[in-house]
Amino acid sequence: MLNSIPLVDLGGNLDPAVPAARKAALQLHEALSTIGFAYIAGHTVRRATRDAAFAASREFHASTLEQKRSLAINAFHRGYMGMATSTIVTSSVARVTRPNMSESLMLMHELPPDDAGLLAGLPMQGPNQWPGWLPGFKPAMTQYVSEVDALGRYIVRLVAMSLGLEATALDHHFDHPTTFLRALHYPPQPPVEDDQMGSAPHTDYGIVTLLAQDDSGGLQVRPRGGDWIEAPPIPDTYVLNVGDMLARWTNDRFVSTPHRVINRSGGDRYSLPYFLDPGMDALIECLPTCTDAQHPPRYEPVTYGEYLLERLDKNYAYRKPANA
Ligand SMILES: O=C(O)CCC(=O)C(=O)O
Numbered sequence: 398m399l400n401s402i403p404l405v406d407l408g409g410n411l412d413p414a415v416p417a418a419r420k421a422a423l424q425l426h427e428a429l430s431t432i433g434f435a436y437i438a439g440h441t442v443r444r445a446t447r448d449a450a451f452a453a454s455r456e457f458h459a460s461t462l463e464q465k466r467s468l469a470i471n472a473f474h475r476g477y478m479g480m481a482t483s484t485i486v487t488s489s490v491a492r493v494t495r496p497n498m499s500e501s502l503m504l505m506h507e508l509p510p511d512d513a514g515l516l517a518g519l520p521m522q523g524p525n526q527w528p529g530w531l532p533g534f535k536p537a538m539t540q541y542v543s544e545v546d547a548l549g550r551y552i553v554r555l556v557a558m559s560l561g562l563e564a565t566a567l568d569h570h571f572d573h574p575t576t577f578l579r580a581l582h583y584p585p586q587p588p589v590e591d592d593q594m595g596s597a598p599h600t601d602y603g604i605v606t607l608l609a610q611d612d613s614g615g616l617q618v619r620p621r622g623g624d625w626i627e628a629p630p631i632p633d634t635y636v637l638n639v640g641d642m643l644a645r646w647t648n649d650r651f652v653s654t655p656h657r658v659i660n661r662s663g664g665d666r667y668s669l670p671y672f673l674d675p676g677m678d679a680l681i682e683c684l685p686t687c688t689d690a691q692h693p694p695r696y697e698p699v700t701y702g703e704y705l706l707e708r709l710d711k712n713y714a715y716r717k718p719a720n721a
C-alpha cells in the first residue's frame with residue numbers, strides 16, 4: 398500500500414509514441430494499481446483556460462438562488478443541484494447521515510442539434526443548461542472542456558499502454574463519450590461539526606476523473622487498508638483518480654479509492670472535476686491483459702450505460718419517483 402499520492406509529470410506531451418509516454422505510463426500503472434490516485438503535472442491545459450473556468454464557476458455560484466434554480470437539473474442529468482436543505486438527522490451514535498454541503502452545476506457532453514441520440518431522447522443525451530445571464534460562461538467552460546478532454550484522452554492511452562495494450566486500443570469506446578464537468582461550490586464549514594461533509598465518502602462511477610481544485614484544501618483519500626490522508630492542492634496539477642468502471646474493466650488491477658471533501662479553509666471552496674467516460678453502449682468486460690489462469694474475470698460484462706443509470710438512480714434524489 399502506498400501512503401501518499403505520487404506525482405506523474407507528463408512533460409507537456411500528449412503523444413503516446415514518444416519515450417516520455419512510456420515512462421509516464423509505467424508511473425501511472427504504479428499509482429493507479431496501489432492508491433488509485435495520482436497528481437498530473439506537465440499537462441497541456443493552459444493556465445488561463447483553467448483560471449477562466451474557475452472564474453466562470455465563481456460567477457455562476459454568486460448568482461441569485463432564483464437564477465440558479467431556473468437551471469434545476471433535468472432528466473438528462475444536466476443543470477443545477479442546490480445546497481442540501483433537508484433536516485439534519487440527529488443521532489446519539491457518531492455516524493449520522495447528513496446531506497453534502499455543496500452546490501453544483503452539472504455540464505455534460507454537448508450534442509449537436511441533429512445528434513441521433515438526442516433526437517431519440519436516449520438516456521443522458523439531452524441539452525446542457527447554460528446560464529444565459531452570464532454571456533462569458535459558456536465560452537469559458539467550452540474551451541476548458543476541450544482542453545481537459547484532450548488530457549483525459551491521453552490518460553486513456555497511457556492507461557492502455559500501461560496495461561500492455563496498444564496505446565489506441567481503447568479509443569473507440571470514447572467515440573461518443575459520456576462526460577461530466579461539475580462546477581462545485583463548497584461553502585465554509587464551521588470547524589466544530591465533525592460529521593458534516595462537503596462531499597461524503599464515495600468512489601467515482603466511471604473511468605477517469607481529472608479534478609482541478611482551488612487552493613482551499615479539504616480533499617481526502619482513503620487508501621486500501623489505511624486511514625484518511627490529505628490530497629493537498631498542488632498548483633497547476635490535476636488530481637487523477639480511477640472510477641469504478643475502470644477498476645472493473647481492469648479486473649481490479651486498478652483501484653477505485655474512496656475520497657471525501659471537508660472544507661475547513663474558512664472560505665468558499667471551488668472545484669472542477671471532469672469525468673471522461675465511454676459511450677453508453679460501451680461493453681465493459683475484463684480487458685484481455687488483465688486476466689490469466691490465476692486471475693479469472695471477476696465481473697460479468699456490463700454496458701457502461703446500464704451501470705451508470707443504475708448508480709445515478711440510486712444516488713440522486715431528483716431521479717427518484719416523488720413518493721419513493
Ligand atoms: O471537490 C472535490 O475536490 C472532489 C469532488 C468529487 O470527488 C466528485 O465530484 O466526485
Ligand SMILES: [Fe+2]
Nearest residue numbers: 599600601656
Ligand atoms: Fe469523487
